[in-house]
Amino acid sequence: MKNRNVFFISASILFAFSACTKTITPTLNNTTQLVIEGAISDTTGPYHVSISKTADFYSDNIYPGVSGATVVITDATANVTDVLTEATPGDYITHTITGMPGHAYQLRVTLDGKTYTSISTMPQPVLLDSVTMDYSVNNNFRPVANYQDPVNQKNYYKYSMKRNGIHVNHFQTFDDRLSNGRYIREKLDCDTGTFHHGDIVNVSLVGLDTGAFNFLKEAEAVAYDNANLAAPATPTSNITGGCIGYFSAQTVSSKATMVQ
């Protein structure tokens, strides 16, 4: 349950007296680390695994791709192996493997003599009912994802959005720890002024397993709420071997609507 906004707003009221914000440039250490991100889903492939390096905080958001890795995804349930090929530097794609709910997938990356592995099990799909819009705040129209959370399993979700076919750089996670079996109507956070009249909004409900969810939940807190974390830390990866990132076997259900 997100209550941080309450404190932010009530604090900002009080601070209206004299609070002020400025841009600062504290000295930061720069440690380059390896980042592996991969997903396989129940939608049609090919599926991507990206391997890159972290960037310096003060440099552009350009993450150099890492070439020359051997990347293999195995469907451990069906015993199918796919060796990925590098399409562009750092971007590795699958050929034959298909994503099936309930199957366990193993990612294996070999790079410079080191091996990184992860196992992710694709959950049963949860379908999005509809996407509606929330117009309660002027100039911040927000998409609402409507769906039924199944009562018989633990569910972990991620929401992602497109505006007129273009990916919106904002992700959000949710789990049914306190919501099992509920009908969910979730307002999705986005920057003020993202959506306008006439826009086509496409929302995807992505079903995750625990390992991928934990990484994404911590990543969400670090990306959008780091000032409130008493002890911010690099999100916990579900890939072993000493890298950042995650591997997710996931289900995707998408719906669209038009902003009125």
Add this chain to the structure above:
Amino acid sequence: MSPAILLAQSKNHYSISGTIKDKATGETLPGATVSFLQLPGVGVAANSYGFYSVSAPEGSYILIATYIGYRTDTLYVDLKGDLQQNINLEAGFGLKEVKITGSSSRSNNILTAPPGAQKLSINDIKNVPVLLGEKDVLKTIQLLPGIVAAGDGKAGFFVRGGDADQNLILLDEATVYNASHLLGFFSVFNSDAIKDILIYKAGMPADYGGRLSSVEDIHMNDGNNQKFGVSGGLGLIASRLTVEGPLLDHNGSFIISARRTYVDAFTGLAADSTIRKTKLYFYDINLKGNYQVNKNDRVFLSGYFGKDYLQLKQGNGIDYGNSTGTLRWNHIFNNSLFSNTSLIYNSFNYNTHFQSSTNNITVGSAITDYHLKQDFNYYLNSNNKLDIGLESIYHVTQPGAATTSQTSNYNSIVLQKKYSLESAVYISHEWKATDRLKLTYGLRVSDLSVLGPGNFYTYDAAGNILTNTDYSSGKIVKNYINPEPRIAASYQLNDSSSVKISYDRNVQNIHLLNNSTATSPTNVYLPSTNVVKPEIADQFSIGYYRTFHQNGIEFSSEIYYKTLQNQIDYKDGANLVGNENIEADLLFGAGRAYGWETYVKKKYGRLTGWVSYTLSKSERKINGINNNNYYLASQDQTNHLSIVGMYQASKRWVLSADFVYNTGTPVTYPEGKFSVDGSPVYAYGDRNSQRLPAYNRLDLGATLYVKKTRRIESSWNFSIYNVYGQSNPYTIVFQADPNNMNRTQVQQTTLFKMVPSITYNFKF
């Protein structure tokens, strides 16, 4: 040995006892001292109810009673048998100090008080400039050595490297769990209702227990038993009103003091409609009555009720508050045996509300204590005093309950309540071994019984449930028995200097869980369980104390070393809300803290004030953090300097200033970034491996006494907080640059850049 002492040994000893009070108001004066002109070195300080008892050989004496801020009184006594002698002291008039026999007119408690102990009366703090003109005892103690503030706009304070939940804050013996109003801008203690505060950073007497770092023992005023009075203040954002007076033919008195803020009156003027419809206020009420039943019995009833509301227009918001009630019975068995029995109730609860067209959720949490305490002070003779007592607290905590509407995204949930019984017995012996050496040693034995009903789990290292046992009501799940030795010694080197040394162990069984820096009271209180062990602290402290200019200037320098066991931290991504298995998300480890504190205080004259400097370090070692190595605790401040000055410029004007400087606290900053779905996400270095910029601030104040007639007294208080507008960080955010989506930036928010305020105070 002096001839008086030699003579004393051959004569009968008799005791003199009684209560020391303010002549005009009847307020008792805890800590006032009684000594004999003819017997240097024999004397006693009144206990927290103003009761004193001292014995001396048969003879005629001049008794000297002193208390800071009061005219020293002398009484002729003819001691031929045990004697009851109440003493009334007259409040001193500011600058003038009555001198009778040189230094003895000025108290020099600093030489004999326990090390690490300090006392402030409301008089000491009334001119210290504070934020928005609300004088505040808890804010003022954060200017003393070894006590540091959590920062602008943040609740809580840290004592000698401890955590914010390791301070035992007592209001008339009742535990106050959340001592802050309005996200930490004010403390819950209305200064009009407060008599004084006693602080222990080390050498806690054995009758205190339950927290590791410090004791803040706050006493409410008893109320004027001589005449009715009304006093109050009108401030920019808060107003206060106090009524007090005698009851039942001056045998009793009462005081009612209330306070309310009206920040929301200003938010109504705001341009933004969200802000305009916001409710934002707190109120608190202090009540106290006492009645002298007969010569030997006195009863007190005191209570505190406070509530904060922070509510946005859509019904999103929080409310929280403390309630306390204390019923006490003082009984004087005889000249040398004093007893106090207390029945105490206190509770803290918070509720968070979310409201929208489909989602209505209220999340609440609470802790309630039922507390019985019995203390005996036994004054054996002028060199020996025994304190014996026992207490028992029944804690009921509700770690979380959520009520949701039918169409909400969330289920209603009520976590199991947790029950525990915290008991202790103690004995402490205060022994004046020689004229110069005073020893106080004692033992407190505490026990925490973790009680059913409820499910109790055990977990593996990864946090998976191993076992789940269902205990029935009243069944003991686990007992933690801990002996807590306390030893303090002071050795007086000469008339003006002493050294003191202490060792103490404290045990804590109520733990506050909060992994957010947001100054929210949405905290979960968790008692020790089968998984969460009692926190334990051991502290050694040694200090040198000296007075100059006939006790007009006090100097102290102390060093301490403290070790901490069973400290609590959190796994990354820990769920503290609505989590039945919250213990699976906790990490445990050790801590250590050490430091050097120096303090100089000028107590008399036109210019008064103090300088306090602390050099310290506080570290933690938690399994699973920074490769299990020691790292800096989040409250670590290497250097901390406070300077407080008050100057009586004329009969009507008092000017004041305070300056604070401290090393920035440790923080964790990104060491790189990567992308998740197009958003930059940050990779972090080791926990607390960086520091915020140093904090510094100067505040100025001025008080104008308009009228001081027999009937009415009034004053204007002007203050400016952060005069030179230093940008001290409140939050530092790492975020995508809104003007260039291909970049990231760091934004610092500062809360208070120069906050002026005016308060009008009156009394009639």
